[in-house]
Amino acid sequence: MKLADARAALREARHVAVLTGAGVSAESGIPTFRDAQTGHWARFRPEDLASPGAYFRDPALVWEWYAGRYRDVTRAQPNGGHALLTQLEREKGDGFFLATQNVDGLHTRAGSGAAGGQLVELHGNLTTARCEVCDWTADLPAPDHFTPPPSCPDCGGRMRPNVVWFGEDLPETALAAAATAFAGADVALIIGTSGVVYPAAGLAAEALRRGAVAIEVNPVETNISWQMTFAVRDVASRGLAALLGQEP
Structure with missing residues:
Protein backbone atom coordinates (compact mmCIF):
# COMPACT_ATOMS: atom_id res chain seq x y z
CA MET A 1 0.00 0.00 0.00
CA LYS A 2 1.16 3.53 -0.82
CA LEU A 3 0.35 6.80 0.94
CA ALA A 4 -2.25 7.66 -1.68
CA ASP A 5 -3.97 4.32 -1.06
CA ALA A 6 -3.91 4.85 2.69
CA ARG A 7 -5.43 8.30 2.26
CA ALA A 8 -8.17 6.89 0.06
CA ALA A 9 -8.94 4.09 2.52
CA LEU A 10 -9.22 6.57 5.38
CA ARG A 11 -11.29 9.01 3.33
CA GLU A 12 -13.74 6.31 2.24
CA ALA A 13 -13.99 4.51 5.59
CA ARG A 14 -17.35 4.68 7.33
CA HIS A 15 -15.95 3.32 10.59
CA VAL A 16 -12.55 4.41 11.91
CA ALA A 17 -11.09 3.10 15.17
CA VAL A 18 -8.03 4.81 16.67
CA LEU A 19 -5.61 3.76 19.40
CA THR A 20 -3.24 6.40 20.75
CA GLY A 21 -0.28 6.18 23.10
CA ALA A 22 2.38 8.38 24.67
CA GLY A 23 3.75 9.49 21.30
CA VAL A 24 0.69 11.66 20.70
CA SER A 25 1.25 13.61 23.91
CA ALA A 26 5.03 13.85 23.49
CA GLU A 27 4.56 16.84 21.15
CA SER A 28 2.78 18.62 24.01
CA GLY A 29 5.84 18.15 26.20
CA ILE A 30 4.43 15.39 28.37
CA ALA A 76 0.38 21.28 28.73
CA GLN A 77 -1.74 22.09 25.70
CA PRO A 78 -3.23 19.81 23.02
CA ASN A 79 -1.08 19.71 19.89
CA GLY A 80 -1.74 19.36 16.18
CA GLY A 81 -2.18 15.60 16.44
CA HIS A 82 -4.99 15.98 18.96
CA ALA A 83 -6.63 18.62 16.76
CA LEU A 84 -6.48 16.48 13.62
CA LEU A 85 -8.10 13.55 15.43
CA THR A 86 -10.93 15.85 16.49
CA GLN A 87 -11.27 16.98 12.88
CA LEU A 88 -11.42 13.34 11.73
CA GLU A 89 -14.09 12.66 14.34
CA ARG A 90 -16.21 15.52 12.98
CA GLU A 91 -15.88 14.03 9.49
CA LYS A 92 -16.80 10.48 10.51
CA GLY A 93 -19.42 11.32 13.16
CA ASP A 94 -20.65 8.29 15.06
CA GLY A 95 -18.44 6.10 12.87
CA PHE A 96 -15.40 7.37 14.79
CA PHE A 97 -13.98 5.72 17.90
CA LEU A 98 -10.87 6.73 19.86
CA ALA A 99 -9.27 4.62 22.57
CA THR A 100 -6.32 6.21 24.32
CA GLN A 101 -3.71 4.77 26.65
CA ASN A 102 -2.84 8.30 27.77
CA VAL A 103 -4.00 9.61 31.14
CA ASP A 104 -3.41 13.32 30.51
CA GLY A 105 -6.90 14.31 29.32
CA LEU A 106 -5.56 16.20 26.29
CA HIS A 107 -7.85 14.40 23.83
CA THR A 108 -10.87 15.62 25.78
CA ARG A 109 -9.50 19.15 25.97
CA ALA A 110 -8.99 19.08 22.18
CA GLY A 111 -12.66 18.16 21.67
CA SER A 112 -12.49 14.40 21.13
CA GLY A 113 -15.62 12.60 22.22
CA ALA A 114 -17.72 15.73 21.72
CA ALA A 115 -17.65 15.90 17.93
CA GLY A 116 -19.98 13.01 17.15
CA GLY A 117 -17.77 10.04 17.95
CA GLN A 118 -16.73 8.20 21.09
CA LEU A 119 -13.65 8.49 23.33
CA VAL A 120 -12.57 5.97 25.97
CA GLU A 121 -9.58 6.32 28.29
CA LEU A 122 -8.24 2.81 28.79
CA HIS A 123 -5.82 3.72 31.57
CA GLY A 124 -7.88 6.36 33.38
CA ASN A 125 -7.30 10.09 33.75
CA LEU A 126 -4.81 11.99 35.91
CA THR A 127 -7.15 14.95 36.30
CA THR A 128 -9.70 12.92 38.26
CA VAL A 164 -4.93 1.97 36.12
CA TRP A 165 -1.92 0.76 38.11
CA PHE A 166 0.44 -2.14 37.53
CA GLY A 167 -1.42 -5.32 38.43
CA GLU A 168 -4.88 -3.84 37.83
CA ASP A 169 -7.24 -4.71 34.99
CA LEU A 170 -8.38 -2.19 32.42
CA PRO A 171 -11.96 -0.95 32.94
CA GLU A 172 -14.22 -3.61 31.46
CA THR A 173 -16.67 -1.24 29.81
CA ALA A 174 -13.95 0.79 28.06
CA LEU A 175 -12.09 -2.31 26.88
CA ALA A 176 -15.27 -3.96 25.60
CA ALA A 177 -16.20 -0.80 23.69
CA ALA A 178 -12.73 -0.68 22.12
CA ALA A 179 -12.84 -4.34 21.13
CA THR A 180 -16.24 -3.85 19.47
CA ALA A 181 -15.12 -0.72 17.62
CA PHE A 182 -11.93 -2.26 16.26
CA ALA A 183 -13.74 -5.44 15.23
CA GLY A 184 -16.15 -3.32 13.17
CA ALA A 185 -13.66 -0.82 11.76
CA ASP A 186 -12.90 -0.26 8.10
CA VAL A 187 -9.65 1.49 9.07
CA ALA A 188 -7.68 1.17 12.30
CA LEU A 189 -5.18 3.92 13.16
CA ILE A 190 -2.45 3.03 15.66
CA ILE A 191 -0.71 6.24 16.68
CA GLY A 192 2.24 6.84 18.97
CA THR A 193 2.09 3.57 20.87
CA SER A 194 4.83 0.97 21.23
CA GLY A 195 2.48 -1.98 20.91
CA VAL A 196 3.91 -3.57 24.05
CA VAL A 197 1.05 -3.25 26.52
CA TYR A 198 -1.78 -5.75 26.12
CA PRO A 199 -4.70 -6.09 25.70
CA ALA A 200 -4.66 -2.69 23.93
CA ALA A 201 -1.83 -3.80 21.64
CA GLY A 202 -4.04 -6.60 20.32
CA LEU A 203 -6.76 -4.29 18.99
CA ALA A 204 -5.06 -3.79 15.62
CA ALA A 205 -4.79 -7.54 15.10
CA GLU A 206 -8.51 -7.91 15.73
CA ALA A 207 -9.29 -5.22 13.17
CA LEU A 208 -7.01 -6.85 10.61
CA ARG A 209 -8.58 -10.25 11.25
CA ARG A 210 -11.97 -8.75 10.35
CA GLY A 211 -10.61 -7.28 7.09
CA ALA A 212 -9.74 -3.72 8.12
CA VAL A 213 -6.83 -1.64 6.85
CA ALA A 214 -4.42 -0.97 9.75
CA ILE A 215 -2.24 2.14 9.55
CA GLU A 216 0.51 2.92 12.03
CA VAL A 217 1.80 6.44 12.71
CA ASN A 218 5.07 6.32 14.61
CA PRO A 219 8.58 7.65 13.95
CA VAL A 220 10.07 4.24 14.79
CA GLU A 221 9.14 0.62 14.25
CA THR A 222 7.19 -0.98 17.08
CA ASN A 223 6.38 -4.47 18.30
CA ILE A 224 3.30 -4.56 16.07
CA SER A 225 4.67 -2.82 12.96
CA TRP A 226 4.97 -6.14 11.14
CA GLN A 227 1.17 -6.51 11.27
CA MET A 228 0.37 -3.16 9.69
CA THR A 229 -1.03 -2.61 6.21
CA PHE A 230 0.81 0.71 5.97
CA ALA A 231 3.03 2.86 8.18
CA VAL A 232 3.81 6.58 8.30
CA ARG A 233 7.20 7.01 9.94
CA ASP A 234 6.72 10.41 11.53
CA VAL A 235 5.45 12.05 14.70
CA ALA A 236 1.71 12.05 15.25
CA SER A 237 0.89 15.57 14.03
CA ARG A 238 2.82 15.31 10.76
CA GLY A 239 1.84 11.70 10.17
CA LEU A 240 -1.86 12.46 10.55
CA ALA A 241 -1.52 15.55 8.37
CA ALA A 242 0.00 13.36 5.66
CA LEU A 243 -2.83 10.85 5.90
CA LEU A 244 -5.44 13.59 5.75
CA GLY A 245 -3.72 15.29 2.83
CA GLN A 246 -2.84 18.36 4.84
CA GLU A 247 0.95 18.51 4.59
CA PRO A 248 2.33 21.98 5.16
Missing part, protein backbone atom coordinates in the same frame (compact mmCIF):
# COMPACT_ATOMS: atom_id res chain seq x y z
CA PRO A 31 7.04 12.74 29.18
CA THR A 32 6.24 9.05 29.42
CA PHE A 33 5.88 7.57 32.89
CA ARG A 34 9.46 6.39 33.01
CA ASP A 35 10.87 9.53 31.40
CA ALA A 36 9.19 11.54 34.17
CA GLN A 37 11.20 9.65 36.80
CA THR A 38 13.95 12.23 37.12
CA GLY A 39 15.56 13.93 40.08
CA HIS A 40 14.05 12.79 43.38
CA TRP A 41 11.86 10.24 41.59
CA ALA A 42 14.70 8.50 39.74
CA ARG A 43 15.42 6.28 42.75
CA PHE A 44 11.98 4.71 42.64
CA ARG A 45 10.86 1.76 40.53
CA PRO A 46 7.62 2.27 38.60
CA GLU A 47 6.02 -0.31 40.88
CA ASP A 48 6.92 1.91 43.87
CA LEU A 49 4.74 4.69 42.51
CA ALA A 50 1.99 3.04 40.50
CA SER A 51 0.68 -0.14 42.09
CA PRO A 52 -1.96 -1.04 44.67
CA GLY A 53 0.79 -2.32 46.97
CA ALA A 54 2.69 0.96 46.78
CA TYR A 55 -0.46 2.92 47.60
CA PHE A 56 -1.25 0.66 50.53
CA ARG A 57 2.26 1.10 51.95
CA ASP A 58 2.64 4.85 51.39
CA PRO A 59 -0.40 6.69 49.97
CA ALA A 60 1.20 10.07 50.68
CA LEU A 61 4.22 9.25 48.50
CA VAL A 62 2.03 7.98 45.65
CA TRP A 63 -0.17 11.08 45.82
CA GLU A 64 2.90 13.34 45.82
CA TRP A 65 4.02 11.70 42.57
CA TYR A 66 0.62 11.96 40.93
CA ALA A 67 0.00 15.51 42.12
CA GLY A 68 3.22 16.53 40.35
CA ARG A 69 2.17 14.80 37.16
CA TYR A 70 -1.25 16.41 37.43
CA ARG A 71 0.37 19.85 37.58
CA ASP A 72 2.42 19.01 34.50
CA VAL A 73 -0.50 17.86 32.35
CA THR A 74 -2.67 20.84 33.25
CA ARG A 75 0.09 23.18 32.03
CA ALA A 129 -9.75 10.87 41.45
CA ARG A 130 -11.80 7.84 42.49
CA CYS A 131 -13.21 7.17 45.93
CA GLU A 132 -11.77 4.14 47.73
CA VAL A 133 -15.09 3.61 49.54
CA CYS A 134 -17.94 4.24 47.10
CA ASP A 135 -16.09 4.38 43.75
CA TRP A 136 -17.33 7.92 43.00
CA THR A 137 -15.21 9.76 40.42
CA ALA A 138 -14.61 13.51 40.62
CA ASP A 139 -12.42 16.16 38.98
CA LEU A 140 -9.41 17.30 40.99
CA PRO A 141 -9.29 20.93 42.13
CA ALA A 142 -7.08 23.32 40.19
CA PRO A 143 -3.41 22.46 40.86
CA ASP A 144 -2.79 25.66 42.85
CA HIS A 145 -5.62 24.72 45.21
CA PHE A 146 -5.01 20.97 45.42
CA THR A 147 -3.67 19.33 48.57
CA PRO A 148 -3.76 15.53 48.32
CA PRO A 149 -5.41 13.29 49.17
CA PRO A 150 -8.81 14.57 48.06
CA SER A 151 -11.98 13.61 49.91
CA CYS A 152 -14.99 12.15 48.15
CA PRO A 153 -17.72 14.76 47.58
CA ASP A 154 -20.33 12.00 47.91
CA CYS A 155 -19.34 10.00 51.00
CA GLY A 156 -16.30 11.81 52.41
CA GLY A 157 -13.97 8.85 51.93
CA ARG A 158 -10.36 9.12 50.79
CA MET A 159 -9.88 9.17 47.04
CA ARG A 160 -7.10 7.59 44.98
CA PRO A 161 -5.69 8.62 41.59
CA ASN A 162 -8.14 7.53 38.91
CA VAL A 163 -5.60 5.64 36.83
